[in-house]
Amino acid sequence: MVTCYGSFVGLRVKPDLSCQNKFIPINFAEQILPGTFEYALCYIVENKLDLTGFDAWYNNDKTGAAAYSPAVMLKIILLGYAHGLISSRRIAKACENNILFMSVSGDVQPHYTSIAGFVAKMHEQIEPLFTQVLMICDEEGLIGRNMFAIDGCKLKSNASKEWSGTFDELGRKKAKLERASKRIIERHQAQDGLSEELVTQDLKQKEKLDKSAAKITEFLATHQEKTGSQGKPVKSNITDPDSAKMTTSKGTIQGYNGIAINDDKHQIILQAQAWGSVGEQQTLQPAVNQLKQQLAKLNANRTSKEQAIKFTADSGFNSEANLEFMAQSGFDSYIADNQFRKRNPLFKESETYETEQEKRRLKRSKGKPRLFTSDDFHYDEVTQTCRSPAGNEMWRSGINVKSYNQQYTRFCGYLKDCKICPLQQQCMRKPPIKTGRQVQFKNDESCKKLSYIDKMKVKIDSPMGRRQYSKRLGSIEPVFGNITVNKGMNKLTLRGQTKVNTQWQLYCLVHNIEKLQNRVH
Incomplete structure (x- = not known):
């Protein structure tokens, strides 16, 4: 047996025996301390949750081996997730070696296949459990109903990126x-x-x-074959057809987008669902509908009657259809567009912001110069004529052209002029072959008919709108930071939309139970 004494040469210190084994009597009940996550987990599962939905799994006329209790399985899975052990093998190993897992499970060591099978088939039970925990949060006053925020988190799935393609x-x-x-x-x-x-x-x-x-x-x-919003084929994945290739700050992954809606008071997650090959814009309406169903299950007397609940979302959820839907949803919504930051007066004269924006643009365009926009062209609304930045006349190719619910007047440069234009590289991405540079200008009559996007721009650019939208960042972003970084639940181990959605909701369930750990006794 080797004894560790440390490196304090000449000092009279007691030896460090952390590398030695020791046989000691363990009282499992004393290992679960009040105020900890595992204490809140055990208290909620054993005293607050209705687990009768699992009874049908064990109605086998007393044949075969006895099954593990659903309460025990649920506790060790959620405890494993809370410690970043999202692999069934690692959770099973912890139940054999870790005192905390032994205490929570009652010294039961289920096989990793039993743990994986339990998670894979509990898709019908996760929704009632999620709602029951929300009810406990509501009873403890953790849900304020003042502002809700929605966002997404891209998680790598258990699928090979190499097996993707149209x-x-x-x-x-x-x-x-x-x-x-x-x-x-x-x-x-x-x-x-x-x-x-x-x-x-x-x-x-x-x-x-x-x-x-x-x-x-x-x-x-x-x-x-799957098709995108414009009818073009999109990539499918053989190992997990429901997953999708997604671009993140750390590169391209094969995975899912975990969408969550939370309350701003204590960052309780009210709605959670994972989406694969569906764009972020398409997730807003089903997420809000699920949120309303969830709110209806909670205590109706706590719902604010005086004013509408505020709802915030970033530019990824902004579209004409979504804004029209939110206008009729009953929420006081604030959804930014992708030009919201540029219109902010605080950034208008900021040299630092402009410098960083230029760096990002050069990185995206691989060092190519900025192309001319419609503001660089000389448009005369009275005579309905237009000249290019090089001074060449352009011909009017369209009147009242509809685009994004707006009407435009479109002009096109003459091909012979664009081919020899000295400003061609600043004006066009590729040398012209069939047509010259096209540019369009919004009609005045079109401006009179404000779209929902225009109305939202006016609303969110107001001092009140910017103040309300600024609260979104501190409301929803820490939630994903806690789940993916603090808790280590940063990837998915299952395949298929149904199973992945169950695992994502379990991740969010861990987050909500953690909010209750100082509230249960």
């Missing part, structure tokens, strides 16, 4: 695998003197290639 791309990949498999056979036919070891290695490689090609063939035959 049906056309997957078809080409399948043909490439088949050609590689065919070349192995042709090489064996041309070279009879290959060693047995090399033949065995090649046959294994051929089997792997054939298996991958068959996997693509089966996927193309059993699935329909």
Whole structure:
């Protein structure tokens, strides 16, 4: 046995025995201290939650081995998630070695397959459990109903990014695998003197290639190609068809977007759902509808009757359809557009902001100069004429052209002028081939008919609007920071929309229970 004494040479200090084993009697009940997450978890699961929804799982006429209690399974899974142990194997290992997990589980060591199976099939039970915890939060006065905020968090899924592509791309990949498999056979036919070891290695490689090609063939035959909002094909994933490729600050991932709506008083999450190949704009309306259903289940007497609840969202949720929906939702909504920051008077004369914006633009455009906008063209509304920044006349190609619920007058440069224009690189992304540079200007009559986007711009640019929207950042962003960074729940271990949605709601359930840890005794 090795004893650790530390590195205090010449000092009279007691030895550090942390690397030694010790047999001591353990009282499991004394390991769960009041005021901790595990104490709140055990108290809520054992005394507050109705777990009768799990009874149907164990109605097997007393045949077979006895099952683990759903209360125990739920406690160890949520405790594991709270400590960043999102793998079923790591949770099972903790139940064998960690005193805290032994205390919470009552010294039960379920197999990792039992833990994974419990999470995978509890999609029907997670919604009632989530609502019950919200009711406890409401009873403790943690839900203020003054302002709600929505946002999304992109999480990596248990899917291979290499198996993504449109049906056309997957078809080409399948043909490439088949050609590689065919070349192995042709090489064996041309070279009879290959060693047995090399033949065995090649046959294994051929089997792997054939298996991958068959996997693509089966996927193309059993699935329909997905299309985007503009009707164009989008990438599908073979290992998890419901997931999607997403761009994040740390690169491109194959994953899901975890959407959550929370209350600003104590950052309680009221609605949570994970989305794969659906754009962020498309998640707002179903999320708000789910929020209303959740609020209806809570204590109606606590709902504010004096004024509408404020609702905030960033520019990712801004669209004409969404703003029209929110105008009829009963919420006092503040949803920014992607030009909101530029219109802020605080940033108008800020050299630091302009410098950083230019750095980002150069990074996106790979160092290319800024292209001319419609403000750089000389438009005469009275004569309905337009000149380019180089002084060339342009011809009017359209009147009352509709775009984004607005009407525009469109002009187009002459091809012969654009081809020899000295400002071509600043004006067009690529050299002109068929047409010259096009530019459009908003009609006055179009301005009179304000769209919901225009109305929201006026509302959110007001001093009151900016003040209300500024509260969004401190309301919703810390929630995702707590879930992904503090708790380490930064990826998903399951596949499929239904299972992933269950796991995301469990992550949010951990966050809400943590808010209750100082409220339960």
